[in-house]
Amino acid sequence: MPDLAGRLRLPLRQTQGLMRSVVALMGLDVLVPDFSTLSRRSKGMALPPTEPRLGSDGPITLVVDSTGLKLVGAGEWLETKHCAKSSRKRWRKLHLGLDLVSGEIVCSELTTDEIGDPTALPDLLDQIDGSVARFIADGAYDGIKTRDLLAARFGDHVNAVIPPPKNAAASPDAATHPTVRDRHIAEIAKQGRLAWQKSTGYNQRSRIETQMGRWNTVIGPKLQARGLDNQKTEARIGVLVLNTMTELGRPIFERTL
Template identity: 40%
Template sequence: MNNGLRRRGEITIWLTETAISEWRPAMTRACGRPQEYSDIPIETVLFLRQVFHLPLRQTEGFMNLLARFMKADITIPDFSSISRRSIALPRHILAKAMKPGSLVIIDSTRLKVYGKDEWHQEKHDVLVRRTWRKLHLAVDENHQLLVCELTTPEVDGPTAVPDLLIQIDAPFEIFIADGAYDGEPIFQAVLTHQPDAQVIIPPHKTAVRSAAGDTQRDGHTKVIVQHGRISGQKKTGYGLRNYAELSVQRYKRIIGNVMKACALNRITNLGIPGSIKILKLTRECGLLFKF
């Protein structure tokens, strides 16, 4: 764990030959002035800016220093070009940038969007206007962000699930969410996307079994009735949902209220410890004990 956290502070940056060769966009016959830089340098600069929390001008200077240090035959976009190009960058699918696990754990949280600053409020005698956005995300058992979506507050968690599932191309075995996602539409959406998936969503305390009594939701209801809610959640593996809560906490503490999931995935992978279960066997009085 300590070594992983230390690696987060190590600055080891390099540019591949492919990135350098594609630093400039390919020539096209389109009308108008061609772009001077491809999307690669813009994304690279924005990635480093987010990781090190630098303003645009300082990020430009940092990249110029790196280019000189690596003796790379490239030029760095200026801060105004980075700002303009960042608006229209293509949207990447997170699940294609990693090797996803077998779990999909869904959760959502609210992100505050600030309005005018205090100086503007006092000078123009205007009221502070702050609104909210809702962040919906999905993680796997390796704490990797598979997909994230930013919506208005009116879009609740269950409504956003179909759009999140569309962005997950890799097959998964288990889908986990909290009780707010309980309902037949969510089960149907998950099983339509992945027919063999196991859906683990604790039903409401007033939930009743369906007429057929053969759905996965009916099975969860039966387990809770027989063993209680806490024991039933342990039997179904519902406790893994805390991975999504940890991702939300990590998102807000490390990245903040800005949507930069790719950078967060790389930082998370550097600090996640590798856990190994160790079995210790002892023999006393002819009996075998396992700790």
């Protein structure tokens, strides 16, 4: 019901009335919980673990990104009812990690808006049981801290595809012992950034941007819950909804004799 409320742009109380009307019209013997019960139980609610999807055996290609989710609160109420501008827009930051092959969201984290992408990355990686062969992210993740974290979690073999900034400088040992970042800087300087994106597969990062668009369309760009713990539960439910839709929409191939 929380995600139905977000999809219909209704508060939980109105969603409760709608669902009870639907149940009555269908003649079903189903109890619809009231909005206060949903609010209380959503805090710390344990959700079923996500089962691995077809095609996810072995190391995966992990693509990560983040987007902002608006909070429905007193700011919008003042603006709507009293034409008063709120002093500050309130946001939460949703961090998602996508398995490039299966299209499944394999890790997610909802944080306050001041948490940067590299800071949220350790909690995202903690949710991944298997190994990662390739990591694709935008320039916000560029830095030694991110690369050391990936090497510590998945080994030195992980291929981190992160675009260095335009003013990036190679390391002092680039001539004798170049790092992956040094090679990226050299390739961009030689062939151009667009050619580097194509050769490294960085263009595939558009898949996570598409997933963010699906989130805003299917789940909605706003959070209905008030407290951070309940908002995290709401976000986890949204992940399960999108993963279920992805699973239902992907073909399954079986060899026949």
